[in-house]
Amino acid sequence: MRAMQRRFAVISILIGSLALLAPGVFATELAPGAPQTYTVRPGDTLWDIAGRFLRDPWRWSExxxxNPGVENPNLIYPGDVLELTMVAGRPVIGRADGRGGPRLVRLSPQVRAEAISAPVxxxxxxxxAPFLTQPYVxxxxxxxxxxxxxxxxxxxxxxxxNDAIYVRKIRTSDVTQFQVLRPGDALRDPDSGDLLGYEAAFVANAVLERTGDPAKLRVTRMEREVSIGDRVIAADAEQPLVDFLxxxxxxxxxxxxLSVMNGVSQIGQYDVVIINRGARDRLEPGHVFEVFVGGQKERDQVRAGIADTDWLMESPFSSDFWLGRDYDFKGWRADEPSRDASFPLHPEYRRNKAEYVKPFERSGLLMVFRVFDRVSFGLxxxxxxxxxxxxxxxxxPA
Known part of the structure; x- marks a missing residue:
């Protein structure tokens, strides 16, 4: 009975200790040298600011x-003073001055209005910017x-x-703003092979000048020159990309x-990519992924014999000389070319397929900024x- 009581007491102490340690153990880890306060400056981004305070910037929302009581409490503006405090062993970051929302507009004696500071x-x-409002998929x-x-x-x-273009079959002036797109390759899921959509490169914006077949449009903005065969669709209204965490x-x-924009073959920092997950997978702007390389099959050069060198055997009298080291000797084949042939039994060689799977290695971070049904754009x-x-x-990892 006493032994059971002692075990119960030990368990109670352990549970109590874990309860005391829990806030610190599971707290979001701060970045080395995280400041106690930071004043937001023009040119800052939320990601940059989060990286000053946290080792994992994507945990900013935690x-x-x-600030309660403002139209969008998540927006941060230049001039805001952010303060780091600890609450129950967990880091908490908020505005030190308690302010939120648009900055104050000051008027000079000449009644010249200064621009309201834009949110970070x-x-x-x-x-x-070119990928925010254009339907690239x-x-x-x-x-x-x-x-x-x-x-x-x-x-x-x-x-x-400022050049004019002729476009087939625009018979109404209900829409006057258009986008010029260049159809690209089909996007297929690399695992299932399902068609996820068609990639389209943004070419230009154009405004309608005259309806008809052909209609007349004038180019107002371009990323690349407009060519015959480019497609023309109605433009979406632009929306700012500042209101997500x-x-x-x-x-x-x-x-x-699935794909990388701007025609590069190797992907680096600030490149825009398309991934095979979208709104149906519960993705939203602001979601962060880690990127991993690996998972592909690689040739085991040792087992295949490629990494073993034996210069004495590289002669016309060795099978390696004729077949290379990609083949293994499997035995002898009888009765070829015929059962009555006087030629010796034939050797049988098969290609060596020794392989291993390359381990996954964390190699980058990606943030989703535009979501379609089955695919998304990420930076x-x-x-x-x-x-x-x-x-x-x-x-x-959670």
């Missing part, structure tokens, strides 16, 4: 104390059936800013990188090696 964006908008081959550029009023081969992607949402925030199409993404 420590941010938003989550990530650097310049890296993804079509859910079907609708782009191929859309209106298209058929020619130019002048003797042009291509068109640029970085946070881990839903648990278990593993995916693959590579950090990488410690070159990434490639086909690399895996997974949520950060």
């Amino acid at each position: 420590v941010w104390r938003a 964006p989550t990530i650097r908008i310049g890296s993804i 079509a859910d079907s081959d609708d782009l191929k059936r859309a209106s298209y550029v058929v020619g130019f009023p002048d003797e042009h081969i291509v068109a640029g800013v 970085p946070r881990p992607a839903p648990e278990g949402t593993r995916g693959r990188i 590579i925030l950090h990488t410690n090696r070159a990434l490639q199409v086909g690399d895996w993404v997974a949520p950060p």
Whole structure:
């Protein structure tokens, strides 16, 4: 009985100790040299600020104390003073002055209004500006059936800013703002082979000048020159990308990188990629993934004999001389070319397929900033090696 009481007492002490330690054990880890206070400056991003305080910037939403009573309590502005405090052993970050919302507009004696400070964006908008509002992924081959550029009023081969273009079958002026897109490759799931959509490169913005078949449009902004055959669709209204917080992607949402924009072959920091997960997988702007390389089969050069060198055997009298080291001797074949042949039994060689699976290695971070039904656009925030199409993404550890 006394032994049982002692065991119960020990268990109670352990539980009590764990309860006392729990706040510190499970607290979000601070970055080395995290400041006690920080004044937000123009040019800062939420990701940069989060990295000053936290080792894992995507955990910002777990420590941010938003200001109640303002229109959007998550927005941060230049001039805000952020303060780090500890509550029950956990870091908490909030505005030291308790202010939130737009900055005060000051008027000079000449009644010249200064611009209201813009909120701090989550990530650097310049890296993804062309991708914010353009429908770069079509859910079907609708782009191929859309209106298209058929020619130019002048003797042009291509068109640029302020040039006019002729477009087939725009018969109404209900929409006046258009986007010019260039159809690209089909996006297929690398695991299932399912068609996820069609990639489309943004070419230009254009405004309607005259309806008809062909209609006349004028180019107002361009990323690349407009060519005959480019598709034309109605433009979406632009929306700012400042009102979401970085946070881990839903648990278990593993995916693959399908494509990289701007035609690069190796993916680096601030490149824009497409992944094979979207709204149906509960993805939202701000979700963060870790990127992993590995998982592919590699040749075991030792077992295959490629890594073993024996210069004495490299002669016309050795099988390696004729077949190479990719083949293993499996035995002798009888009765070839015929049972009555006087030629000796034939040797049988088969290709050596010794392989191993390359382990996964964490190699970067990706943040989703635009979501479609089955795919999403993400920005590579950090990488410690070159990434490639086909690399895996997974949520950060909880």
